[in-house]
Amino acid sequence: MKVIIIGGVAAGMTAAAKLRRLDKDVIIHVYEKGRDLSYSGCGMPYVLGDVVTDQDKLIAKTYEEFQKQDIKVFLMHEVIKVDPKEKIVHIKDLDKDLVIKDTYDKLLIATGAYAKRTHIPGSDKIDVHVLNQFSDMKLLKPKIDKALSIAIIGGGYIGIELAENLINLKKEVYILQKGDHILKAYDKDISKKALDALISSGVHVHLNQDLKSYTYQDNQILIKTNKDTFKVDLVIEAIGVIPNTNFLKDTGIDMLDHGAMITNRHMQTSIDDIYAAGDCVAYHHQIKDSSVYMPLGTHANKTGKVAANHMFGIDDSFSGIVGSNILKVCDLTFAKTGLGIDEAKKLNLNYDFVDITAKHQTSYYPGATDLFIRLVYEKDTTILKGAQLVGENGVSDRINIMALAVTKQMTAKEFSQLDFAYAPPFSPVWDPLLIAASQIK
Secondary structure (H helix, E strand, O other), X not given: OEEEEEOOOHHHHHHHHHHHHHOOOOXXXXXXXXXXXXXXXXXHHHHHOOOOOOHHHHEOOOHHHHHHOOOEEEEOEEEEEEEOOOOEEEEEEOOOOEEEEEEOOEEEEOOOEEEOOOOOXXXXXXXXXOOOOHHHHHHHHHHHHHOOEEEEEOOOHHHHHHHHHHHOOOOEEEEEOOOOOOOOOOOHHHHHHHHHHHHHOOOEEEOOOOEEEEEEEOOEEEEEEOOOEEEEOEEEEOOOEEXXXXXXXXXXXXXXXXXXXXXXXOXXXXXXXXXXXXXXXXXXXXXXXXXXXXXXXXXXXXXXXXHHHHHHOOOOOOOOEOOOEEEEEXXXXXXXXXXXXXXXXXXXXXXXXXXXXXXXXXXXXXXXXXXXXXXEEEOOOOEEEEEEEEEOOOHHHHHHHHHHHHHOOOEHHHHHOOOOOOOOOOOOOOOHHHHHHHOOO
């Protein structure tokens, strides 16, 4: 069997490594558009903030290591066309500027996503950056080191992670957000806690900013919006990503409107022998019961493994997601799983919520800090449908517990009677999650 994999980062290289472990004889060709391979994109803001001082630590496995496994990797090779009928892939060698062809028995598309751009007037005349690829980070690093003031366009996950890292470098940091709140995946009143944390740390956050133009003035970048004017040394646009699937438009693969491929639970697309995984794919949301686009490295690694297993003949599947995420905002941790109450209202779901604030550990033990918890539940059944947590400590372990509870559709009573571990340095005798669940009647 010969497998072609398009894309050499999380999903693609996870699949390649898994296939080789399963079968020493399978022929594996990987085509990667860039020069970088198998890296952790999630760590890039921390390299830019000098939290991680060796960028090579973000690389999971090197080109040479894959070659030793007889996985043939072709860097600077962009796939420009897929012919499903003939099972032929057309590839442009970017270094030699020539087009070659390759054939496959099975094909995995793991092309990820590319960064959205504002394309406002002046975008093509000034030095505007994004943070999506490893090459973006390498290009940005010396620019950040020289800049005194930096504008981040967008108040989502990447924008906020960038802001908190750059403020630690003593930069003057601006976040310009088009809407009326940041962190739109969270309930609006909870995202306000992130806004307050950023402002307290010295980040200038400006909401309801509709960008109009970029221009150069006095060796700086002048940003004009519908409300204000800002002058900075560097601009980073962080307004989201789009599935990198434009080259597949003539294949007939089923996609969402913006290009995310739709697969079954084995990661098979609508065309025989073509699989897809990672940030170019829509996932089944277990609560919404629909396909959604939530690009994250955790999903990419899992779906790459599932695709490889199924190609080999193992009946593996990916059951979908419940929308779990976590991020650091200055001294606070924000985490969410399932649906928020704002989201539930938009979907006209009969949900309600409870809020509590409690200490993350026994109050008399040194270091106890406040932990905010919101649980969202279905009114008629009290089945838990979502959770959002904010605190300095004790967030990451508890959000994973809630992800399990939401996935398994536990009721509030079932959850409140769980046997949690207790010791004063780790939790009160009544864990805050259990207290929150017991408030649901």
